[in-house]
Structure formats: C-alpha cells, structure tokens
Amino acid sequence: VTGALTNAQFLLDRHPDGTLLESHFRKVVSPIPIPRGGQVLCRTLFLSLDPANRAWMQGRTYRDQIRAGEVMSGFTLSEVVDGRQGGISSGMIVACEAGWQEYAALPASDLRKIEVRGALSHHLSVLGITGMTAYFGLFEIGRVCPGETVVVSAAAGATGNVVGQLARIAGARVVGVSGSDDKNRILEDELGFHGTVNYRSERFLEQLKDCCPDGVDVYFDNVAGEVLAAVLLRMNTYGRVVCCGAVSQYESTGRPAGPPAVPGLIVTRRLRMEGFIVTDFRQRWEEAIARLSGLVDDGRLRVIEDIWDGLDAAPAALVDLLRGGNVGKRMVRVADSTEGTAS
Ligand SMILES: NC(=O)c1ccc[n+]([C@@H]2O[C@H](COP(=O)([O-])OP(=O)(O)OC[C@H]3O[C@@H](n4cnc5c(N)ncnc54)[C@H](OP(=O)(O)O)[C@@H]3O)[C@@H](O)[C@H]2O)c1
Numbered sequence: 001v002t003g004a005l006t007n008a009q010f011l012l013d014r015h016p017d018g019t020l021l022e023s024h025f026r027k028v029v030s031p032i033p034i035p036r037g038g039q040v041l042c043r044t045l046f047l048s049l050d051p052a053n054r055a056w057m058q059g060r061t062y063r064d065q066i067r068a069g070e071v072m073s074g075f076t077l078s079e080v081v082d083g084r085q086g087g088i089s090s091g092m093i094v095a096c097e098a099g100w101q102e103y104a105a106l107p108a109s110d111l112r113k114i115e116v117r118g119a120l121s122h123h124l125s126v127l128g129i130t131g132m133t134a135y136f137g138l139f140e141i142g143r144v145c146p147g148e149t150v151v152v153s154a155a156a157g158a159t160g161n162v163v164g165q166l167a168r169i170a171g172a173r174v175v176g177v178s179g180s181d182d183k184n185r186i187l188e189d190e191l192g193f194h195g196t197v198n199y200r201s202e203r204f205l206e207q208l209k210d211c212c213p214d215g216v217d218v219y220f221d222n223v224a225g226e227v228l229a230a231v232l233l234r235m236n237t238y239g240r241v242v243c244c245g246a247v248s249q250y251e252s253t254g255r256p257a258g259p260p261a262v263p264g265l266i267v268t269r270r271l272r273m274e275g276f277i278v279t280d281f282r283q284r285w286e287e288a289i290a291r292l293s294g295l296v297d298d299g300r301l302r303v304i305e306d307i308w309d310g311l312d313a314a315p316a317a318l319v320d321l322l323r324g325g326n327v328g329k330r331m332v333r334v335a336d337s338t339e340g341t342a343s
Contacts, residue, residue, distance in 0.1 A: 007032045008311055009101035012057065015068045018253050020054055020322060022315040025072060025100075033105040040086040040108050042078035044098050044334040047311070048124045049318045050075065050158075054250040062277050072100040072314075077114065077123055079337050086111075093337070095123065100314050102334060117293050119303075120337065125329035126162055126296060126303050127289050129278055133244060134162035135288040136281040137220060138170075141242045141274050146171030148217035151208075151234075153199070153227050154247060156183035158329035161191060161304050163220045168192050169300055172218070175211045177227055179324045186327060191302060199227050208234060215239075223248045229259035235269055243275040251322065304328025 006029045013026035035041045056066045056073060066073050076098040080088050086108025088094075094111040098104035114123050125131065137159075138144055150167040154160040155176025164187065167174045175195040176187045184196035195211035197204060208230055215236035221228050224246035235241070249256040259265075266273065281288075295301035306326045308317045311334045321330050 005032060006030065007101055007103045009099075010072050010311070010314055012066050012068055012070055012072050016054075016057060016251075019251055020057075020319055022319055025315040027312070032103045035082055035085045035105040038086050038108055039105040040080055040088050040111060041082035042076075042094065042096060042098055042104050042106055042111070043081045044076045044078050044102055044104070044311075045093070045337055046077040046121055046124050047098075047100060047314060047332040047334050048075040048128070049314065049321050049330045049332065050129075051245060051247040051250055051322060053318055054322055055246075058250065062279075073097060074099050074314075075124070075129060076104075076334075077120060077128075078104070078111075080111075083108070091338070093120065093123075095128065100311065102311060117289075118296070121305055121307060121329075121331065121333075122293075122296070122303055124331050125158060125305050126292050126301065128329075130158040130329050131162055131292050132281065132285055132288055133159050133278040134166060135292060136278065136284070137242045137244050137276060138163050138166050138218070140281065141276050142218040142220060142240050144170050144172050144218050147173075149173045149175065149212055149214055149236075150218045150220065151175045151177060151212065151216050151231050152220040152222070153177040153231075154222035154245075155187055155193070155196065156180070156327050157222065158326070159244065160220070160222055161187070161328055162301070164193050165191055165301050166295075167218070167220075168194075169295065173214075175208075175216075177208075177223075177231075183327060191304075199230075205230055218242065220244060221246075225249060225257045229257070232259050232262065232265055232271075235265075235271055237269050239269060239271050241271060241273040243273055247322075306330045308332045310334070 010025045080092045093114045096111045150172045152163045156178045164174045173194045176193045187193040197207045216234045219231045220242045222245045225248035306328045
C-alpha cells in the first residue's frame with residue numbers, strides 16, 4: 001500500500017428509530033487491515049448509496065441486520081492493492097461490499113471482477129446492480145410488451161430512470177411518478193418519458209388517471225405505500241406489479257400505509273404481484289451488461305449519475321437520498337484508481 005497508512009471508516013454509531021440522521025454515524029481512523037487466509041486487500045474507489053442501506057438497519061432482510069458499532073455496510077467498486085493471499089492480481093477492479101471505509105480485507109470469493117467498459121462509475125449505475133435490477137425487473141418480472149402502459153415510481157432515481165428508458169426503448173408508453181416537478185421535467189424533456197405525476201401534489205390521483213387513459217399494464221413499484229395503493233386501482237386485467245422495493249417504508253416506525261382490500265382487486269383483475277431480488281438473476285448479469293452497454297454506446301440509454309466527493313460525504317449523501325435529493329444513481333467517489341481507470 002502506498003500513501004496512506006490509516007483507514008478512515010464510518011461506523012453506524014446509534015441505531016436509528018425513524019428518520020436517519022448524519023449523527024447516527026461516527027468516523028474513526030484505524031490501521032489498514034492486513035489480509036490473511038485467502039483475503040484480499042481492497043481500496044475503495046466508489047461507494048454506492050442505496051435506500052436498502054436504511055432497510056438493512058431495520059432488521060433482517062435478505063441479509064443480516066447492521067448493528068450499532070459496526071462499519072456501515074455498502075456496495076463498492078474497489079481496486080485490489082494486495083491480492084497475493086487470494087491469488088488475485090493487484091490493480092484488478094472488483095465489485096464487492098467493502099462498506100464505508102477506505103480499505104477492506106475481503107475473502108477473494110466475495111469479489112466480482114469488473115471488465116471496465118467506459119466510465120468506471122457506470123459499473124455502479126447502469127452496468128451495476130441498478131441496471132441489473134431495472135433490466136430483470138422490467139423484462140423478467142414485468143414482461144413488458146410494445147404498446148403497453150408502464151408506470152414506474154421513484155422514476156428519477158437510480159433504478160427508476162433506467163426502467164423508464166428501457167420501457168420506452170421496448171415500445172411501451174411510460175409514465176413516471178416522482179416527488180418533484182423539477183425531476184418530472186427532466187424525465188419528460190431529457191429521458192423521453194411520455195408523462196409524469198408528482199405524488200406530493202394534491203391532484204396526484206387525478207393526474208395519474210389523466211396520464212394513464214388506457215389503464216396500467218405494468219407497475220414497477222420502488223416505493224410501496226400510498227403510491228402502490230393509487231396505481232393498483234388503475235391496473236388493467238392481467239396487469240403485472242413488479243415489487244422491487246418499498247422505500248416509503250424504510251424509515252417508518254408505526255403501521256405502514258398500504259393498499260386496502262388488495263386480495264379482492266388482485267382476483268377480479270387477475271393481477272400478478274411478484275417480488276424479486278436482483279441476485280436471483282446473477283447467472284444472467286453478463287447478458288444484461290452486454291445489452292445495456294450496447295444501448296449506452298448507441299446513445300439510446302442515457303446514464304444519469306449523482307456523484308459526491310470524498311468518504312466524509314457519505315452520511316449526508318445517504319440521509320439526503322432518503323429525502324429524495326438525488327437524480328439518478330447516487331454514489332461517493334472515495335479515491336481515484338492508481339491505474340487511472342476511475343473517471
Ligand atoms: N429488489 C432488488 O433486488 C432491488 C435492488 C436495488 C434496489 N431496489 C429497490 O429499488 C428502489 C429504488 O432504489 P434506488 O437505489 O434506485 O434508489 P433511488 O430511486 O435512486 O432513491 C430513492 C428515491 O425514492 C424516493 N422516495 C423517498 N422517499 C419516498 C417516499 N416516502 N415515497 C415515495 N418515494 C420516495 C425519492 O425520490 P422522490 O423525489 O421521487 O421522492 C428517492 O430519490 C428501492 O426501493 C430499493 O430498495 C431493489
């Protein structure tokens with residue numbers, strides 16, 4: 001390791017009960033870990049910020065709960081700085097879960113090698129978990145067809161903007177739901193959404209109806225709660241609801257808002273609501289990466305990223321993400337690659 005001899009880290013200091021605050025995190029400086037027994041020393045280049053980071057604090061999800069006192073968990077793009085123990089070449093770029101720290105010693109088996117195509121940051125956005133979630137959720141769970149109406153929530157966010165663009169490319173009519181008129185203008189003017197609705201508007205239900213005159217065939221649900229309740233009522237017979245996430249509920253303490261009388265509606269409209277986790281499709285990620293990078297290279301799919309600088313920005317960047325401050329994939333650039341691949 002050249003340069004720094006210390007490892008800046010952010011711990012989850014206190015468990016949040018309700019709204020997450022920057023003060024729930026604490027910065028510490030530790031020695032750089034020494035890789036042992038098959039471990040590889042990785043240096044964090046980009047740290048992904050995800051609503052799921054907050055869900056992981058709530059309790060057990062598809063992974064263990066994050067406990068107070070632990071280094072905050074997070075997906076990263078990292079550079080191998082000492083791979084001898086794990087038989088990996090130094091300088092290799094990997095996707096891993098190094099967490100909110102500059103260095104991590106991780107088992108070689110937990111690293112996914114990245115063949116860098118274009119900007120490295122794209123491997124956290126359109127060519128990373130975000131793009132994989134949008135692609136498999138829309139095509140495998142949503143089974144979108146040309147001419148159908150697709151509604152997507154958190155539409156200006158990381159996953160939502162890719163879902164909307166892919167649905168448009170697939171020949172669907174796309175309506176985005178977000179919490180801001182400014183975001184909706186970007187979706188319509190720059191990303192080709194056919195219509196948008198602001199769920200914070202008093203006229204939300206009316207606007208949703210006006211934007212979907214032929215009903216909704218696919219609803220890609222990133223938020224659950226009241227937006228799900230509203231869109232469900234507009235679903236067409238044989239419609240599909242892609243249950244991707246429930247960001248409106250990750251900070252809720254009481255009984256979360258949600259759709260009433262769901263089973264009846266599902267029966268009478270023959271709806272299919274299906275959840276998925278992006279890793280269910282892990283064996284097919286290469287296929288999606290090839291397809292998505294082709295669309296990016298052709299200029300048909302725009303990459304929208306929201307990059308903050310420096311590990312110190314991570315707490316504020318996550319808190320702000322949960323308030324809806326982002327447009328596109330939010331991440332923190334922690335360091336530049338010594339190989340010069342990070343851009
Ligand atoms: N199933 C999987 O494998 C998988 C994988 C990745 C992500 N996900 C899920 O996908 C969803 C989107 O994740 P992302 O990484 O793309 O994040 P993101 O959309 O970039 O960021 C979250 C967005 O949620 C919106 N939001 C926040 N509070 C809300 C509320 N109370 N009601 C409605 N919208 C709210 C905000 O935008 P507004 O301005 O519109 O409010 C914010 O920008 C999350 O639910 C996440 O957990 C699932």
